Amino acid sequence: MDSKPNAKHGFKHKSKASKSAKTDAKSPATARSAESRTGEQRGKAGQTSLRQSSGGQGQAAGRGGSDNKRRTAGSKPAHPGRAAAPASADEVKVGDKLVVTIKRLGINGEGVGYYKRKAVFIDGALPDEVVKATVTAAEPKRLVARLTEIERQSPHRIAPPCPVYDTCGGCQLQHMAYEGQLLAKEEIVREAFTRYARIDRDALPLRPVLGMEAPWSYRNKAQLQAGPGPGGRLALGLYEPGSRRLVDITGCAVQHPGINAAAAKVRQLADRLGVPVGTGSRGGLRTIVLRVAPHSGELQLTLVAAAEQFDRSDELVRLVQEHIPEITSISVNINPGTSPLIFGERTELLWGKPALGVSLGELQFDLSPRAFFQLNPEQTVKLYESVKEAASLTGRETVVDAYCGTGTIGLWLAPFAKEVRGIEIIEEAIEDARRNAELNGRENASFYAGKAEELLPRWVKQGYRPDVIVVDPPRTGCDPALLQAIVKTKPKRMVYVSCNPSTLAKDCSYLLENGFELKWVQPVDMFPQTSHVECCTLLVRKDN
Numbered sequence: 451m452d453s454k455p456n457a458k459h460g461f462k463h464k465s466k467a468s469k470s471a472k473t474d475a476k477s478p479a480t481a482r483s484a485e486s487r488t489g490e491q492r493g494k495a496g497q498t499s500l501r502q503s504s505g506g507q508g509q510a511a512g513r514g515g516s517d518n519k520r521r522t523a524g525s526k527p528a529h530p531g532r533a534a535a536p537a538s539a540d541e542v543k544v545g546d547k548l549v550v551t552i553k554r555l556g557i558n559g560e561g562v563g564y565y566k567r568k569a570v571f572i573d574g575a576l577p578d579e580v581v582k583a584t585v586t587a588a589e590p591k592r593l594v595a596r597l598t599e600i601e602r603q604s605p606h607r608i609a610p611p612c613p614v615y616d617t618c619g620g621c622q623l624q625h626m627a628y629e630g631q632l633l634a635k636e637e638i639v640r641e642a643f644t645r646y647a648r649i650d651r652d653a654l655p656l657r658p659v660l661g662m663e664a665p666w667s668y669r670n671k672a673q674l675q676a677g678p679g680p681g682g683r684l685a686l687g688l689y690e691p692g693s694r695r696l697v698d699i700t701g702c703a704v705q706h707p708g709i710n711a712a713a714a715k716v717r718q719l720a721d722r723l724g725v726p727v728g729t730g731s732r733g734g735l736r737t738i739v740l741r742v743a744p745h746s747g748e749l750q751l752t753l754v755a756a757a758e759q760f761d762r763s764d765e766l767v768r769l770v771q772e773h774i775p776e777i778t779s780i781s782v783n784i785n786p787g788t789s790p791l792i793f794g795e796r797t798e799l800l801w802g803k804p805a806l807g808v809s810l811g812e813l814q815f816d817l818s819p820r821a822f823f824q825l826n827p828e829q830t831v832k833l834y835e836s837v838k839e840a841a842s843l844t845g846r847e848t849v850v851d852a853y854c855g856t857g858t859i860g861l862w863l864a865p866f867a868k869e870v871r872g873i874e875i876i877e878e879a880i881e882d883a884r885r886n887a888e889l890n891g892r893e894n895a896s897f898y899a900g901k902a903e904e905l906l907p908r909w910v911k912q913g914y915r916p917d918v919i920v921v922d923p924p925r926t927g928c929d930p931a932l933l934q935a936i937v938k939t940k941p942k943r944m945v946y947v948s949c950n951p952s953t954l955a956k957d958c959s960y961l962l963e964n965g966f967e968l969k970w971v972q973p974v975d976m977f978p979q980t981s982h983v984e985c986c987t988l989l990v991r992k993d994n
């Protein structure tokens with residue numbers, strides 16, 4: 451069979467796809483990808499070209515799915531050299547080879563198909579593709595398999611433009627055209643509500659995903675790990691997923707260009723000085739964190755160090771001031787621990803402004819080095835506008851912003867409400883939220899440190915009845931005690947912002963069983979090229 455292996459997912463492709471790869475090699479994305487490959491990656495050029503092919507269907511188009519259905523134990527393999535398929539999904543074992551038709555993307559961006567009604571997760575496969583895959587884990591409820599060959603290719607398959615896409619792990623969907631990504635994300639949300647809230651696919655009031663015009667260069671913050679690179683030079687990048695192998699990143703396609711340029715210069719300066727790197731009490735530079743204010747181009751640099759003072763840090767700070775005028779604030783954060791957490795407890799300003807001034811719509815925020823702020827400002831405005839639409843404020847409502855972070859949603863809504871109360875577990879974020887309220891003259895917004903599941907019930911006991919409750923919990927979803935309090939409180943409207951469709955759907959299921967009605971779900975693509983999807987959901991009381 452004329453097929454070649456692919457780099458990231460290590461799969462092969464049928465000959466027809468290889469032909470289309472040749473055609474596509476003229477595209478700028480392909481040329482960039484091929485040119486920027488080095489060393490080991492360059493040696494895999496053939497593998498890469500296969501992932502660069504787009505459109506068209508392989509010679510075996512339409513065969514894989516029906517093959518699965520046709521095979522039974524003891525029947526002849528459907529293709530010479532193809533192993534007989536296991537009779538039932540429960541008989542499947544590690545090493546078995548399957549042919550699977552991919553139905554959708556999973557929450558982590560893997561292709562999901564079914565083998566005799568059991569879900570098979572195949573990294574790198576796209577919806578509508580027919581693929582061959584080798585089973586790597588056979589679990590009671592699902593199979594995991596490694597993609598070995600694409601028999602029928604998705605029309606959305608494209609060449610990933612990033613040279614380190616194969617190893618970096620930051621993005622999961624660069625091999626899919628953006629239009630396809632948006633459709634797949636819509637499907638991820640639909641699937642979650644069907645599965646966890648038992649809402650019929652066609653009955654779900656799901657709006658199309660709000661995407662970006664230009665889905666690249668959107669990230670306003672980079673956290674780059676420092677480590678020893680080839681030839682004793684400094685490597686700055688991300689760890690390969692599930693490992694401590696550092697992928698040196700010299701330019702990231704989803705990162706703001708100002709950050710890429712500054713990171714390259716910091717690397718050069720640190721290299722020139724021979725700044726030590728590594729963890730432990732005798733260690734040096736661990737991570738550099740760069741944040742940009744897109745409207746002004748100003749940058750904030752935080753050097754995360756393992757020890758109190760790392761060797762050559764004074765000179766590094768002086769050279770950064772001299773050579774990177776866009777950097778207006780330099781701090782050091784001390785993190786002697788060995789956990790994967792980026793920041794330690796103590797941060798000290800070394801030079802410049804203590805905070806970076808950023809704007810979001812009409813609001814201004816002063817961000818200290820560790821303050822949380824949404825990573826995609828353009829899409830954040832769309833998300834917050836959806837929240838505003840859902841809240842439908844007239845100026846007379848009391849609003850709770852639960853899980854408020856630095857208070858951004860509450861401050862966005864405050865001009866249209868009578869009163870906003872934000873709740874957040876991290877005290878430092880609450881201090882930021884209060885400062886931000888002052889900075890923007892939002893006198894009707896107040897912020898409280900504590901657990902949402904404890905504070906809201908306490909307020910309700912005291913007779914407080916908010917008209918609108920907004921929640922924006924972490925990926926794990928809302929605490930059950932908070933959901934119970936919300937049901938008891940009976941707000942007119944509830945706006946649920948979520949970065950995890952599964953927990954969103956599970957929590958909605960509880961709310962729908964307890965007096966709420968689902969009005970609409972608006973997905974927003976906050977992280978193009980990744981499998982993440984954010985949703986803003988409106989629920990109203992049925993008895994309103």
Ligand SMILES: C[S@@+](CC[C@H](N)C(=O)[O-])C[C@H]1O[C@@H](n2cnc3c(N)ncnc32)[C@H](O)[C@@H]1O
Nearest residue numbers: 853854855858873874875900901902922923924
């Ligand atoms: C997804 S972030 C929301 C950020 C904010 N709404 C925004 O748009 O910038 C979730 C926030 O919930 C906070 N959090 C986690 N558990 C909490 C709890 N039990 N009660 C209150 N806040 C919590 C986290 O610290 C984090 O700031």
